[in-house]
Amino acid sequence: MNEFFQQLISGTAVGCVYALVALGFVLIYKATDVVNFAHGEVMMIGAFLGLTFIDTLHFPYWLGVIAAVACMTVFGALLNRFLLRPLAGQGILSVIVVTLGLSILLRAFASVMWGPETFPLETPFSRKVVRIADLVLSQEHVAIIVLTVLLVAALYAFFRYSRLGIAMQATSENQLAAYYVGIPVNRVHSMIWALGAAIAGIAGIMLAPISFVQVNMGYVGLKAFPAAVLGGFGSIPGAIVGGIIIGVVESMAVLYLPEGFNNVAAYLLLLIVLMVRPQGLFGVQTKRRV
């Protein structure tokens, strides 16, 4: 039974990372119609930046995190300005190919900057445990879950109450209408990219103690697709719930299914959802008008 709960918590923790990557991914998709196949790599860059600030430059942990996230916002905005905005109006395939090309580039960039090795990232939670009754949980896992909850609450407040958050929602809902009421759509898009990249950066730094910092950690980002689709592709709460479900299903597959299933559980789930309920758990289906 304990084993079950420990797997549940570690699965939820990993799921939180998926959820955050999926959240940024959905945020960007909803607002700008860009399906960012490089979002996992954006996350990887965030993790490496965290590593640079904390390990190489010896920043205190939290200051390092803040510095890395600040860099990520700039990075996200630059990506939008110089790579994605010129693509506006082009077909879905152009976007897919450009973001795939970007993912290759970012991996190449990271392996040049930081090398192909795997790096551990020491955190204030490393090698500590939380005891609840006779349950022994890794503090890192618990910290991830707590941080995710705080972050999601902050984002909720941001979208609900701040002017910028509401402008972002309006742009996602209807670009043209947002433009007509005086929202600077291009600038808001850049900010959404900045926000998405920042969240991915946080996810990358959170993932670092679990999977180490390395060039290929961006493949985790591919799990954001099943998470986003499960949640209805376009629904932000859906992306969060979807991410956590994927994380938990994977960790349960380790316990209860033959070896190998944990690697593909997310993708099996994706195929099943697409076949049975393509609109996801939270979405609605629409038909093109003629």
Added chain:
Amino acid sequence: MHFPMKTSYRDDLHLFKDRSSVVLYLFLFAFLIALPFVTGDYVQSQVTFVFINGMVAMGMMLLVGHTGQISLGHAAFFAVGAYTSTVLEIRGIPFLPAFAAAGALSAIIGLIIGLPALRLKGIYLAMATLAFSFIVEEVIVRWSSVTKGNRGMTVPDASIFGFKVSSVTHVYYLSGVVFWLVVLVIINILRSRTGRALGALRDSDVAAESMGINLAMFKTAAFAISAAITGLAGALYAHKLAYISPEQFGIMLSVEFLMIIIVGGLGSLHGAVFGSIFFIVLPQIIVTVKAYLPQKVAELPVLDSATFGVLVILFVLFEPRGLNGYWVRFKAYLSLYPFYRRGMFRRSRIGSADLIKH
């Protein structure tokens, strides 16, 4: 200037547009047949890889370029073809039946993955095929009683009616023959009812349906044909490398296939072949250029993939019609000389990544 004279509808149906293109292709065939007599193993191997990639690219082109269905899973069909033929030939089955089985099994799997394609479009389909590709890779790793798992398998020489296809030159001719047969098959499909139906459902599915086109049937058919051709290419690839293992068929391979057709120019078979040539020639160019680069840059292991990534992005942004766009304009320049003007093709969207809207 040059105008072909046509006097009957039959003239419009010929494989070649006019006599000059017949001559051009005859020269090309003569060149390809003569190649092993004038070059060594290295060049032949590179051209063999162009044939193999070219087949996959044409299969992709039929599905992505002509039907508008995006696939990020073609590495899986490639793997199924490679493993099917290898597993059968290890058990003593001759090449031709094993080769046919590779195509058939890939087609069947293509049909299965084509089923969700009926309800999915654009990005959803890309994700479904991506997921499918991961699953196939995992199956190959885990099903080690048949596939030998991560250790990989040595591929026996192909045996055709007792003749052993053993040397580089043999594989070159075998791949060449299959390549040109595939070209013929795809052209024949594209210039008849099926090909027109595929293009129609890409451009407007409602209108296609109102003209009596069964969307479900043609979408799955496109998947099956594309998968079969990719599977055949996979079988040749196994024989070319003589050794296969799961990591050769990872997700990056699917991405490369997609990029080949984008660089080549979407919606044209010429583009598929140009893209494949480009993909094989690019590393050679990089090797040559390396000599002139600062040593620090030249030693980077990621130079090839990074260059390809950059080029793909540049193509989409600045030349969405791909290499084929240059070719079309070059031909127009020759035939219209001296009347060619810049910007004559600005309004044509054919062959651009913009082709797929939904």
Added chain:
Amino acid sequence: MALFTVKDLAIHFGGIRAVDGVSFEVEQGSVFTIIGPNGAGKTTIFNLVSRINDPTAGTITFNGQDITRIPANKVAKLGIARTFQNIELFDNASVLQNMMVGRHIHIGTNLFSEIFRLPSVTRAEIESRRRVEEIIEFLRLQAYRDSPVGSLPYGVRKMVELGRALAAEPRMLLLDEPSSGLNIEETDNIGMWIKDIRDMLGITVLMVEHDMRLVGAVSDRVMALNYGRLLAIGTAGEVQRDPAVISAYLGN
């Protein structure tokens, strides 16, 4: 008996009754026009006939056969072809290729024979090409035969779409606002062609149209709709004089 019968047809989108219990009959060889203000449910009726949407209630009968629930891709084979309000052409194909797609249901070749390019395929292609050329000539589209339709002017694109529908050799043609976006001269041409289609080709026409001049010139019968309900049915003159129709257009 009428060629085409619609009985108590209704469709609800959520709470909106887009079409609400409409019945009418179209006689073989006639031009039947549906008029009405925007949102009256005219195009929705077309979409129900070509099976893009499923009706909530009612039946559609064509040539004695109930087609209310058949799959959308079976409609053409029965002899119904259509055009679209906002033009749905295959933009990356040439005019010729678009019309050849219109021949889809008449070309009986299968994948196997196509791959090997059997003589039957060549024969079918030539036969269809001949028919398509007749239509190109009929609609005077020769100059555009090999142009990609995406690059053609609006009026020409409309004609190509009409030609594609004719290539299917339908018994009944659905025209969704054939004059929209056309200038006066082009509209006059359309009127002439609709008459030719009826009289020379013997095709029954079911049409949605706003231009009352065109409606009056070609229609044998006219039906007026408002908010999905039938207001009046009769000759163009009768419907135009109907008080319910006048108040629907001008308000009370």
